[in-house]
Amino acid sequence: NAGVTQTPKFQVLKTGQSMTLQCAQDMNHNSMYWYRQDPGMGLRLIYYSASEGTTDKGEVPNGYNVSRLNKREFSLRLESAAPSQTSVYFCASSELLSSYNSPLHFGNGTRLTVT
Amino acid sequence: DQQVKQNSPSLSVQEGRISILNCDYTNSMFDYFLWYKKYPAEGPTFLISISSIKDKNEDGRFTVFLNKSAKHLSLHIVPSQPGDSAVYFCAAHSRGAQKLVFGQGTRLTINP
Numbered sequence: 330n331a332g333v334t335q336t337p338k339f340q341v342l343k344t345g346q347s348m349t350l351q352c353a354q355d356m357n358h359n360s361m362y363w364y365r366q367d368p369g370m371g372l373r374l375i376y377y378s379a380s381e382g383t384t385d386k387g388e389v390p391n392g393y394n395v396s397r398l399n400k401r402e403f404s405l406r407l408e409s410a411a412p413s414q415t416s417v418y419f420c421a422s423s424e425l426l427s428s429y430n431s432p433l434h435f436g437n438g439t440r441l442t443v444t
Numbered sequence: 445d446q447q448v449k450q451n452s453p454s455l456s457v458q459e460g461r462i463s464i465l466n467c468d469y470t471n472s473m474f475d476y477f478l479w480y481k482k483y484p485a486e487g488p489t490f491l492i493s494i495s496s497i498k499d500k501n502e503d504g505r506f507t508v509f510l511n512k513s514a515k516h517l518s519l520h521i522v523p524s525q526p527g528d529s530a531v532y533f534c535a536a537h538s539r540g541a542q543k544l545v546f547g548q549g550t551r552l553t554i555n556p
Contacts, residue, residue, distance in 0.1 A: 333487070362543075371448070371533060371546040372488070387543055419487050429476050429495065429537070433544070435487025 331355055335420050335436035342410040342443045350405040350439050352420030360426040361403035362387075362433065363395060365416040372419065378403055379426040410443045417441070447471045448536050450547035458555050463521040465550050467534035470515065474536040478544070479508060479519050482531045491532075492519070524554045 333354045342348055354361065363375040374387030378397040392414060394406045403422075407414060417440050421433040449468045457463045467477075475496040480488035494501040494508045494517070501508050507520045521528055531551045535544040 369453075369548055371450075371548045372535075373546070374543045377543065421487070429493075432478060432490035432493065433480075433488075435489070437485065437487050 333420055333422055333434055333436035335418075335439050337439060338437070340439060340441050342407075342441065344411060344443060346410050347406065347408050348410065348441075349407075350418055350420070350441075351402070352404065352436060353402045354420075354422040354434070355401065356422060356424075356434065357400070358422035358424050358434070359400070360423045360431075361397065362421040362423075363393070363403070363405045364419045364421060364435075365389065366419060366438075367416050375405065375418075377426075407441075410441075412443045415441060415443045446548070447474075448534060448545045448547040450532075450534060450550045452550050453548070454551040454553070456553045456555060457524050459526060460523045463519075463524045463528065463552055463554070465519040465521075465532050465534075465552065467517045467519075467547050468515060469517075469536050471536070471538060471545075472515070473538040473541075474545075475539050476537040477508070477510060477517050478535045478537070479506075480533045480535060480546075482533065482549070488533055521552075526554050526556060528552060529554045 336351045362377040364372040376395040378384045381400045420436045423431045425431040478493040479491040482488040510517045531549045534547045
């Protein structure tokens with residue numbers, strides 16, 4: 330049981346380049362999320378998808394787009410990377426959207442550096 | 445505007461002793477709180493939670509205390525073990541909100 334799988338694990342981009350971070354979960358969860366973790370800032374929500382076919386902005390959506398490809402997969406795209414997007418990105422899933430008995434399950438993260 | 449604050453970036457505790465990690469919040473609408481634990485190069489994993497209708501929840505060596513009047517929660521680990529060395533995040537959820545709000549994290553180091 331793999332849980333939440335993210336690819337790639339590491340990535341270096343030049344300013345202005347684009348890339349897509351992939352995420353897949355095998356727990357049949359309805360909701361999926363993208364977070365970024367920066368030193369001293371904790372985890373901040375970028376986008377989330379309450380269920381297949383829906384996506385919504387989180388706290389820090391600027392510069393990102395997402396696609397909920399199907400129930401299993403939720404991708405995050407950086408169209409024109411900027412140094413401020415250097416961060417560790419975590420994908421997460423939960424059975425229900427931010428429900429009390431539905432804790433988040435996280436992937437192992439993608440460390441992105443933008444030069 | 446940090447609604448959930450963990451004011452101690454790091455904490456060092458001797459093995460076998462009690463570890464106490466603290467978290468303060470400002471939003472009185474928060475009604476559910478969680479602690480996550482994170483090892484290096486891994487994602488956070490859920491540890492324990494507490495509803496605002498309770499003031500204590502216990503799970504083995506881990507106990508979370510909630511003081512609503514002070515808007516403060518704490519995680520107690522007794523006894524502390526080397527495997528507890530990790531970063532701990534507290535998170536809060538408010539009814540009707542679509543997201544958890546996370547604190548900055550506290551790095552706990554358990555010394556042998």
